[in-house]
Amino acid sequence: xxxxxxxxxxxxxxxALVRALLAEGRRVHVIDNLSTGKLDNLEDVADEITVxxxxxxxxxxxxxxxxxxxxxxxxxxxxxxxxxxADPVPSHDTNINGTFNxxxxxxxxxxxxxxxxxxxxxxxxxxxxxxxESMTPRPKSPYALQKLVGEYYATIFxxxxxxxxxxxxxxxxxxxxxxxxxxxxxxxSIFMRCVLERRSPxxxxxxxxxxxxxxxxxxxxxxxxxxxxxxxxxxxxxAGNGNRITLNQAWQLLQQIEGVxxxxxxxxxxxxxxxxxxxxxxxxxxxLGHSPRFTFEQGLRLTLDWYRADLARRKxxxxxxxFSRG
Ligand code: UD1
Numbered sequence: 001x002x003x004x005x006x007x008x009x010x011x012x013x014x015x016a017l018v019r020a021l022l023a024e025g026r027r028v029h030v031i032d033n034l035s036t037g038k039l040d041n042l043e044d045v046a047d048e049i050t051v052x053x054x055x056x057x058x059x060x061x062x063x064x065x066x067x068x069x070x071x072x073x074x075x076x077x078x079x080x081x082x083x084x085x086a087d088p089v090p091s092h093d094t095n096i097n098g099t100f101n102x103x104x105x106x107x108x109x110x111x112x113x114x115x116x117x118x119x120x121x122x123x124x125x126x127x128x129x130x131x132x133e134s135m136t137p138r139p140k141s142p143y144a145l146q147k148l149v150g151e152y153y154a155t156i157f158x159x160x161x162x163x164x165x166x167x168x169x170x171x172x173x174x175x176x177x178x179x180x181x182x183x184x185x186x187x188x189s190i191f192m193r194c195v196l197e198r199r200s201p202x203x204x205x206x207x208x209x210x211x212x213x214x215x216x217x218x219x220x221x222x223x224x225x226x227x228x229x230x231x232x233x234x235x236x237x238x239a240g241n242g243n244r245i246t247l248n249q250a251w252q253l254l255q256q257i258e259g260v261x262x263x264x265x266x267x268x269x270x271x272x273x274x275x276x277x278x279x280x281x282x283x284x285x286x287x288l289g290h291s292p293r294f295t296f297e298q299g300l301r302l303t304l305d306w307y308r309a310d311l312a313r314r315k316x317x318x319x320x321x322x323f324s325r326g
Contacts, residue, residue, distance in 0.1 A: 005029045005069040007056060007102060008076030009049075010037030012177040013117070013170070013216055017073055020220040022048055029069070031062055032076060041177045056098030059105065066102065067109025071227045074102045075117040077147070080184040081272045084143035095146035103157045103165070113164035115226045116154045118236060119147035120171040120212070120277050129244070130212075130280040133169075133236050141272035151236055158234030165233060166226040166288075168219075171240030171279045175216030175299060176306035187247065188213060188300070192307045195254045200262050205269035207248035212240040212278045215299030218292040225288045232287055240279025241292045253297065257304060 004021050008014040009030030014037065021028050022045055030042070033055040042049065054061040056076050066072055077095050078084070084091040099116070106114045122145075123131045124138030139145040154165035172186065180189035194201040222239050226232070251264050284290035294302070 001027050002070035003027050003029060003068065005031060005066055005072045007031045007062075007072070007074045008037060008117070010034055010039060010041050010051070011075060012041060012175065012179065013173050013219060014073075014075045015041035015177060016175065016216045016220040017075065017223050018042060018049060019045060020217075020224055024224070029065055031056070031065055036079065036179070038179070055094075056101055057093055059101045062101060063105040063109065066105040066111060069106075069109065069111050072102065072106055072111050072114045073117075073223055073227070074099065074114055074150075076102075077117065079143070081121060081141045081143045082270055083184045084141055084146065085272050088142040091143055091146060095143070096149050099150035100153055103153055103163065107157060107161045107163050111163070113166070113227060113233075114154065114157075115223055116150060116165060116167045118151045118154075118167040118169045119144065120169045120238070120240065120279065121274060122148040122151065122169060123274070123277070125275055129276055130240075130242065130278040131238065132280040133238060133283055140274060144272075155234045155236070166229070167236040168222060168226055168239035168284075169236065169279075170219060171212040171214045171238065171277060173214050173216050173219050175303050178216075178303075180307070187211075188250065188303070189307075191251055191254055192304055195258050195260065195262070195304075196307055196311055198260060198262060200265045201251060202265045202267050203247050203251070204267050204273065207251070207264065207266065208246050209273065210244040210246045210276045210278065212242065212244050213250070213296055213299070214239065214241045214279075214292070215294035215296075215302075218294055218299075221293070222284065222288060222290050225290065229288045235287070237284040237288060237290075238279035238281055239284065239290075240281060241294075241296065242279055242281045243296060244276060244278035245296055250300075253300060254304070257301060
């Protein structure tokens with residue numbers, strides 16, 4: 001039976017993809033060093049998958065897992081724009097050298113296709129919105145550049161070595177299981193934790209920066225589509241919802257849903273931050289059959305319900321501190 005490999009499969013996006021693959025009856029192997037991913041994210045499917053706790057920088061270990069796979073989804077990375085500015089060496093090693101290792105192992109192991117998780121951060125600040133794939137990238141941080149290099153490598157591996165690759169530029173993905181406990185966590189996970197704990201979040205800048213927040217299940221569905229679409233090798237596509245929401249709007253909506261009034265605190269803008277982000281989804285719709293199912297509000301409500309249930313579960317298990325740490 002065909003084997004599907006998901007690097008970063010213990011992360012919140014990776015684990016959603018693992019579930020989507022299992023729902024299609026696929027055999028799934030996960031490569032994850034658990035630096036940001038967690039086995040908890042795969043708890044309910046642990047018996048159905050094989051997890052390899054390997055680091056992407058360790059070619060000797062990951063190559064045999066990748067060899068002979070039918071499809072590889074390369075989601076493993078060290079995320080976060082500010083983390084890559086504060087400490088660029090680990091993210092450079094993982095995001096560039098790790099990606100090179102995955103592509104090299106795929107060629108040597110005769111994998112038919114690699115789907116790569118690229119990032120909308122590659123665009124930087126553009127004069128025009130929404131952002132289309134033909135725009136010149138203007139990365140503003142080491143993370144954005146690293147993710148762009150991975151894309152270029154994927155395209156080069158397609159043209160030079162005949163490996164089929166498809167890169168999807170993720171646009172601020174959110175949803176259940178996103179870890180809210182670090183200062184580097186995705187902003188919506190932090191907002192949700194704050195609203196449930198009735199605390200003010202800190203917004204960096206004036207809060208009028210905008211993001212195309214994309215629900216994790218829509219991203220998982222697009223990853224599957226990209227893994228079997230025809231005539232797309234070497235190409236890059238936006239994986240966004242197509243809308244944009246400011247941070248002020250997002251915090252306002254969360255307060256409304258919870259029926260509370262908690263003014264946000266405001267701090268200085270974050271270095272390397274992109275001002276506005278919004279995907280033009282035309283190419284992904286046309287070539288991959290992208291069809292996002294969740295509006296921002298639907299995704300937000302589902303995610304908030306998940307955090308609420310998770311909080312209750314932790315309270316019951318006496319682990320509340322674990323949720324509040326960070
Ligand atoms: C960027 C990429 C995204 C990628 C992610 C990986 C862009 C447009 N997006 O996300 O595709 O997946 O990196 O890490 O570059 N913020 C606050 N308060 C907080 C935390 C964040 O105000 O407590 C603000 C940030 O300053 C930023 C926005 O929220 O303006 C979003 O931040 P974050 O969730 O970290 O994602 P990006 O850096 O936009």
